[in-house]
Structure formats: structure tokens, C-alpha cells
Amino acid sequence: MVHRVQASIDLKALQHNFQVARKHANAKNVAAVIKANAYGHGLEQAASALTDADLFGVTDVHEAVTLKQFGTGKPILVLQGLIKADDLHLVAEHGFQLVVHSSEQLADLDDILSAEKVKTPLTLWLKMDSGMGRLGIAPSAYANTYRALLGRPYVGSIIMMTHLANASLPDSPLNLRQLEAFREAETLLDNENPATSIPNSAGVLSDLPVTCDWVRPGIMLYGSSPFGYEEEALRRDNFHLKAVMTLKARIIAVKDLKKGDNIGYCSQFVCPNDMPVGIVSIGYADGYPSNAPNGTPIVVNGIKTATVGRVSMDMLAVDLSNIPDAKVGDLATLWGQELSLDEVAAKTGILSYNLTCSISRRVKFTYTD
Ligand SMILES: Cc1ncc(COP(=O)(O)O)c(C=O)c1O
Structure with a gap:
């Protein structure tokens, strides 16, 4: 049968783009962001192809459960965190990693999770709102929240994370302000020696002074330049990205x-x-x-x-x-x-x-x- 419209997905290109991310990443670990059905490309196929990813990032527990069923065996991070406290039952059951982005969520965690319920202590990603103005703990409250959470019996480890609002605009002064706020908290938490995660695709490909343990590329994996098309030197070909x-x-x-x-x-x-x-x-x-x-x-x-x-x-x-x-x-x-x-x-x-x-x-x- 001839189809009116065809979307052909090149999984080799996806793998190639992942290696571009790995090469540019100033970090040991690369989390592949495959939320929203791998940005419309197909969750199962993308996850199966991205065999070198260290972790998969999805939006919510529903996407996480769907992904788990495909059996890649890789850790899964729920990027948006809790939509409702009830989600924690699934988080505990499946051992998902979870973003925590507000101090109110600590009460939900305490209410629902207990050391007995959580087979393996959870890895949480504590998000700082360093300037995105969206989700996250304020920088001033961050170190204390981190320590409070670390003391909970159901917590194994906590990764410090933040999200850059303007990484696709490398000259924006907000980038350095966000990195500075993050570094300050990192210094306060020196004794805890936390793992850290900052950049998305734009942060990975930019020249910003970003060093951390985990990067979280999404759009570049699919062959799109996070800097768009206006500036020739920042187009996808410049980074050797291939259309997926x-x-x-x-x-x-x-x-x-x-x-x-x-x-x-x-x-x-x-x-x-x-x-x-x-x-x-x-x-x-x-x-x-x-x-x-x-x-x-x-x-x-x-x-x-x-x-x-x-x-x-x-x-x-x-x-x-x-x-x-x-x-x-x-x-x-x-x-x-x-x-x-x-x-x-x-x-x-x-x-x-x-x-x-x-x-x-x-x-x-x-x-x-
Ligand atoms: C927290 C977080 N990290 C990483 C990404 C991946 O971003 P990008 O697709 O721009 O690389 C997203 C996407 O929205 C995100 O919300």
C-alpha cells in the first residue's frame, strides 16, 4: 500500500547524534531525553537504538512505565517529578529515578515512602531553579533541602540538577548567573560530594563553562541544532548532526x-x-x-x-x-x-x-x- 505521508526514522542517525553528544559532553554520563514519544520519533524504537545511553529521561510516570515495559534495562528518570503524590507508588515499585522540585514534595515522599516499601533506596534529582523561573528549589534554600532529603531512609543518593533557560543564546548573561548560583550550592554541599547535572543539548554544544557529571541532551539526538537556523555557524551540519x-x-x-x-x-x-x-x-x-x-x-x-x-x-x-x-x-x-x-x-x-x-x-x- 502506498502511504500518503511517511515519516522515515533513521536509527543509525540517532545513534550517531548520541555519539556527537557524548563527544561534546564535558561529563562522564549522558542521559538521553526521550520524553514525549522521543520527541515524536517513537519511544520504543529510540530506546532500543540508544544502547549507549546511561539513562533515559521521560516526562512522567506513565511514560516511565511504558518505557520500562520495553525492557532496555536502563535507569529511567521522571523529569517532571510528581504530578500527584500517588505517583510515588509506581516510582517505588519500579525503582524510577525522580526529579524533586519543591520542598512540599518532601512531605509527599515521607507520607508514601517508607524504607520497607522501597526495595532499593531511590536516586532523586533535586532541581534548583537557578533562573529558569519554572520548576525548582530556590538557590537560597537548596543546600538545606538537599541535606534534609539526604537524611530520609528511602533515599539512596541525590543528584544536584538545574536547567539553563538561555543555553541556546550563549551570550546571554543569565547563563553565567545560573551556573554561579549552582556552583555556590555545590560548594555548600562539598562534604556530601553530590553528583551534578546541568546542560541540555544547547548547553552540551555551547562553549559555556559547564562541568558536571551528567548531561541531558534531547533535541540534538534527533538531528536538530538547538541554536536554530539563523546563524550558519550554529546549524546542525556544523555539529555533524544528522536528520533522524x-x-x-x-x-x-x-x-x-x-x-x-x-x-x-x-x-x-x-x-x-x-x-x-x-x-x-x-x-x-x-x-x-x-x-x-x-x-x-x-x-x-x-x-x-x-x-x-x-x-x-x-x-x-x-x-x-x-x-x-x-x-x-x-x-x-x-x-x-x-x-x-x-x-x-x-x-x-x-x-x-x-x-x-x-x-x-x-x-x-x-x-x-
Ligand atoms: C530538565 C530537562 N533536561 C533536558 C531537556 C532536553 O532539552 P533539549 O531537548 O533542549 O536538549 C529537557 C527538555 O525539555 C528538560 O526539560
Whole structure:
């Protein structure tokens, strides 16, 4: 059967990108962030391919339980921590590692966990809000909270962690302020000799002075530069990252339109001259961004061209002026190795993370390894 839209996932590229992360990491351990169905690429396949990862990071206990069933045997970290105290039963049962990000959560831990219930003492990741303004313990309360938690009978070890808000903007002064707040707490906890974890992909690839025990790359594993597309020196190729997802759809009609003809809803594109146009069988119900403007890059038969007109639910139109041989049945590439996901993200104003996470279930996924 011919599928309208195909997402081909290159697991070798995923493994390659993991090795890029390992090479750049100023840390011994690399946690592969495969939350949200491995950023839309497929949790089971990504986890099975990432055999060199030291740990997998997922969002919540539900994702953790699903991942555990695949039997990779690797430690699993629940990055968002507790959604409700009840989650702790599953954490204890499966031995998940857990982010703790507020002092109120210590009461939940005490209520539900007891030394008897926890077969092996848990590894907790105590998160500091060093400047992200999202989850985490304030720097001023951090060392005391760490020590209080370390004394609990159900705790084996605690990894110090924080998350950089602006690592993708390496010149932002916030980066150094966050690192400084973290270092201060680390100094206070010198006697406890805690393991530490700071950077995401952008932190791993940047020149920021980040040293720690664990890095937590996500987006770079999937072949997207965390710095986007604007600056040539920071694009994915510069870091030798390879596209993991290639999204393709078929041309289902070719039309010779005349100067002044309009294309699609609300006449978002009016032909400036006579031109051949292809109708491609992908739309926003497949996860392609509905706000893609005229001129969003797309590749047909290896030649780069652009979308014309508004994206519909199941189709979009493409300018074939420079690809006169294109015909019904040919494949258009929406992104992949021959067209950077980051370029599409830049043109549409939708993050690369968002683009791959949004691919819908009706798209046919295939995997090569
Ligand atoms: C705490 C934490 N660490 C690491 C990551 C991975 O980030 P990135 O995909 O930018 O590498 C995320 C992703 O959102 C995160 O929330």
C-alpha cells in the first residue's frame, strides 16, 4: 500500500547524534531525553537504538512505565517529578529515578515512602531553579533541602540538577548567573560530594563553562541544532548532526496555473505569472504546521522549491516552476537530511521540537537501523 505521508526514522542517525553528544559532553554520563514519544520519533524504537545511553529521561510516570515495559534495562528518570503524590507508588515499585522540585514534595515522599516499601533506596534529582523561573528549589534554600532529603531512609543518593533557560543564546548573561548560583550550592554541599547535572543539548554544544557529571541532551539526538537556523555557524551540519526523521508526501495533482489564479483558501497566494503547481498530500491534520507561509522550503525530486498558498487539512501546494518534470506520484520532502527541519522551523516560527512532536498518528512511520 502506498502511504500518503511517511515519516522515515533513521536509527543509525540517532545513534550517531548520541555519539556527537557524548563527544561534546564535558561529563562522564549522558542521559538521553526521550520524553514525549522521543520527541515524536517513537519511544520504543529510540530506546532500543540508544544502547549507549546511561539513562533515559521521560516526562512522567506513565511514560516511565511504558518505557520500562520495553525492557532496555536502563535507569529511567521522571523529569517532571510528581504530578500527584500517588505517583510515588509506581516510582517505588519500579525503582524510577525522580526529579524533586519543591520542598512540599518532601512531605509527599515521607507520607508514601517508607524504607520497607522501597526495595532499593531511590536516586532523586533535586532541581534548583537557578533562573529558569519554572520548576525548582530556590538557590537560597537548596543546600538545606538537599541535606534534609539526604537524611530520609528511602533515599539512596541525590543528584544536584538545574536547567539553563538561555543555553541556546550563549551570550546571554543569565547563563553565567545560573551556573554561579549552582556552583555556590555545590560548594555548600562539598562534604556530601553530590553528583551534578546541568546542560541540555544547547548547553552540551555551547562553549559555556559547564562541568558536571551528567548531561541531558534531547533535541540534538534527533538531528536538530538547538541554536536554530539563523546563524550558519550554529546549524546542525556544523555539529555533524544528522536528520533522524524524514517526512515525505506524494504529489497527487499537477496543474498549470495562469497569472492571477489563486491557490487554496483565502487566496493566500495569487500566481504572479503562469506557473506549474503541485498538490502534495500532506496537511495540518498530519502535523504539518498550518501557519507555514508562502515560501516555506520543500524539496521535490531533489530540488528545493517552496510552498504556495495556505496549508489545508490534508494537502498543500508547491511551486514547480523550477521542476518541470515533476509528476503525480513523485515524493516531496517536507524535512529530513536534504532539507533541514531547522530551516522549516525558522520559516514557520514553530520550534523544531514542536514540528516533530506534532506529527499525527495517521502518518506511516518506518524505521531503518
Ligand atoms: C530538565 C530537562 N533536561 C533536558 C531537556 C532536553 O532539552 P533539549 O531537548 O533542549 O536538549 C529537557 C527538555 O525539555 C528538560 O526539560
